Amino acid sequence: MTPRDHLTLWRSVGQGELDVVESAGWRAWPLPDQPAFCAVPDRRSAVRTCRERDVPAGGVGYVVRFEVARRFLDRFEPHPGTRPGEFEYRIPADRVAELNAHLVGAIVEEADYRGPVDDAEFAAAEAALGRPLPQAWRSYLRGPSWFRRGWPTSGTYVWLNTPHEMLGLHGAWAEATDTHPGIAIIGGDGAREHLVLDLRKDPAPVLLVDTDSPGWAGAIPQADDVSQLIHRIESGEFEFTFDAG
Structure with missing residues (x-):
């Protein structure tokens, strides 16, 4: 056929x-x-x-x-x-x-x-991080619905994390998160690559880090800030960038 x-x-x-x-x-x-x-x-x-x-x-x-x-x-x-x-x-x-x-x-x-994430999740995550998450990220996950995982029309598989899931990943990746101060793991490709925020900066850029990443020096920019990431996911055009150049 x-x-x-x-x-x-x-x-x-x-x-x-x-x-x-x-x-x-x-x-x-x-x-x-x-x-x-x-x-x-x-x-x-x-x-x-x-x-x-x-x-x-x-x-x-x-x-x-x-x-x-x-x-x-x-x-x-x-x-x-x-x-x-x-x-x-x-x-x-x-x-x-x-x-x-x-x-x-x-x-x-x-x-x-998925439907709205409870404010309590954000409060617990921010208490653990010692830093606030971007308001745009909070607004997106607190909205009526948000893209949790799957293939945007670009054909790139992406998975976004709730604040609770983010904390679980931080715990599982504890040694590596120590070498990435200010990190917030907000998503990934469902495998080895993490979409992260560098919360030391304002606005916090969206970066890609591998599970074997030794530190921020090897992180690859994906979006200037989380608002730009959300726009690309919602429009269906998001694709991972694997070239640090």
């Missing part, structure tokens, strides 16, 4: 539905408890639904991507979406098993969005 033989769709789901999909090996959708299973051919529409519906309802929401054979989707007329120029596919509940039979590859969790 060639790429022209299938279509990419996106769907916003809550934790319960994602858990069922995961238990099915990311290869099948559960039968819906509503008349139809809905998905959209536009990622932006799924993201908006996730942040406006699923995150407020459950504190977390996910945008998932999957491929479906066109020969199956061609049997259904797209319906107008909630905004002009948008549309969605509505698969009757009794046809979802057939939809599953026409999935191409695995269902992919593409983005994870």
Whole structure:
């Protein structure tokens, strides 16, 4: 089957539905408890639904991507979406098993969005750091929804940390954090690379450091400040810079 033989769709789901999909090996959708299973051919529409519906309802929401054979989707007329120029596919509940039979590859969790972080987390983190975190970072994580992890449209995988998770990483990386005074580990690539703030400076720059980094000298600039990082993540254009030059 060639790429022209299938279509990419996106769907916003809550934790319960994602858990069922995961238990099915990311290869099948559960039968819906509503008349139809809905998905959209536009990622932006799924993201908006996730942040406006699923995150407020459950504190977390996910945008998932999957491929479906066109020969199956061609049997259904797209319906107008909630905004002009948008549309969605509505698969009757009794046809979802057939939809599953026409999935191409695995269902992919593409983005994870979270609800507001409690002020107490920030207070505990700042007490441990002995320094305040940037107000822009606090505002972002205290907002109605924020990008927790996944692939922005740039295709770069990024993972952001809550203040509590940040403190856990500081504890696990204790010896190295001693060689990076003023560090705040706010994210990373989910592997060896940490996105960090240098809180000794105002505004605090966003830098990339490896788990084997001996100190600030080897840190690679990523953004002038956390506001710029947030803008790049929200716009989907964020990419890691690995060149110190």
